[in-house]
Amino acid sequence: MGLYDRYLALRQRLHDGDPPAHVALVLTERDLLEQGAYDRLERVLRWAFEYGADRVTVSVSVLDEAVVPTLERELRSIDAPRPLAVRGPDDTEPVAAPVQVNVGLGGKGEFAAAVRSLAEAVDEGRVDPEDVDETDVEDRLVFPDEPDLLIKTGAERLSDFMIWQSVYSELYFTDVNWRDLRKRDYLRAVIDYQNRQRRFGR
Numbered sequence: 001m002g003l004y005d006r007y008l009a010l011r012q013r014l015h016d017g018d019p020p021a022h023v024a025l026v027l028t029e030r031d032l033l034e035q036g037a038y039d040r041l042e043r044v045l046r047w048a049f050e051y052g053a054d055r056v057t058v059s060v061s062v063l064d065e066a067v068v069p070t071l072e073r074e075l076r077s078i079d080a081p082r083p084l085a086v087r088g089p090d091d092t093e094p095v096a097a098p099v100q101v102n103v104g105l106g107g108k109g110e111f112a113a114a115v116r117s118l119a120e121a122v123d124e125g126r127v128d129p130e131d132v133d134e135t136d137v138e139d140r141l142v143f144p145d146e147p148d149l150l151i152k153t154g155a156e157r158l159s160d161f162m163i164w165q166s167v168y169s170e171l172y173f174t175d176v177n178w179r180d181l182r183k184r185d186y187l188r189a190v191i192d193y194q195n196r197q198r199r200f201g202r
Contacts, residue, residue, distance in 0.1 A: 008187040012051055017194030019052025020148035024166065026159050029062045031178035032071060038078050040181060045099060046081045047186045055098055056082075057143055059161040062104035065089070071103050087142060094144055105142060107163035114140035114164075137164065149193045151186075153178045170196055 012019070025044065031037055041058070048056045060075075062068055068088055075086045082098035089104040092113055117140045121127040127136065138144050146165045154177045162169075172189045176182075 002184075005183050005187070008184055008191065009051075012187055012191050012194070015191065015194045017196075019190055020170070020193050021053060022055040022057070022145055022147045022149075023048050023053045024057045024059065024147035024150040024162060024169070026150065026152045026161055027058065027060045027178055028154075029060060029064065029067055029071060031153070032060060032074070034179040037179065038074055040178065041075075042078050042080065043183075044181065044186060047183055049081050049098075051187065051190050055145065056100075057145070057147060057162070058099070058101040059159070060101065060103045061106070061159060061161065062089075065104065068104050075101050075103065092142055094142055100143060102143065102161070106160040108160055110142050110162075111137075111164055113142075141165065149189065151189050153181055168198075170198065 032041075045056055060071060062071070072086050072088055076084070078084070080099050084099040084101065085095045085097035086101045086103060087095070087105060089109070091105070114137050118127065118132065118136055122129050122132070141164065143162060143165060147162065147169045149172060150162070150166050150169045151172045151174070152159065153174055155173070155175070170193050172192055174181075174185055174189065176185050
């Protein structure tokens with residue numbers, strides 16, 4: 001680790017603000033087609049847990065569904081620092097794992113599936129429509145936990161991922177591409193998060 005990285009790591013550890021407990025990373029299939037992309041993911045996951053996270057959710061947006069099986073296979077083979085669960089677009093049941101990777105399931109699709117499930121429960125009389133609230137939707141999401149910090153590499157724009165869960169998340173955009181992401185870039189995101197005063201929509 002270089003001198004500047006050591007400086008940032010020290011700043012992060014001495015910071016009064018809490019680090020993000022749940023970090024979300026937004027990638028594209030193109031990011032994972034770059035040479036060394038999976039090694040980089042392993043490193044970023046290690047950095048996340050090293051600097052305070054206890055959960056990491058990774059989203060991989062997919063344009064070509066034919067690549068989903070290959071991405072899932074490669075992702076399951078990485079050397080993650082915590083137990084890892086890879087979820088494809090057809091996986092609709094939530095699972096408990098410190099590292100969760102979503103391949104090709106967009107936030108709109110996830111939300112629509114939750115609403116369909118809730119509508120079926122109302123139609124079958126298992127849920128009173130007058131009693132429906134946010135928790136009824138959240139209980140039916142594939143990724144029910146809200147990330148504290150969502151990091152998007154390569155461009156400053158939102159993506160179709162965790163559109164319900166990230167409404168109060170802190171968003172961090174970096175123009176550094178995934179293939180070039182360094183420890184210092186990750187530490188800058190964490191320190192930026194620690195410098196913010198979270199308002200949770202207020």
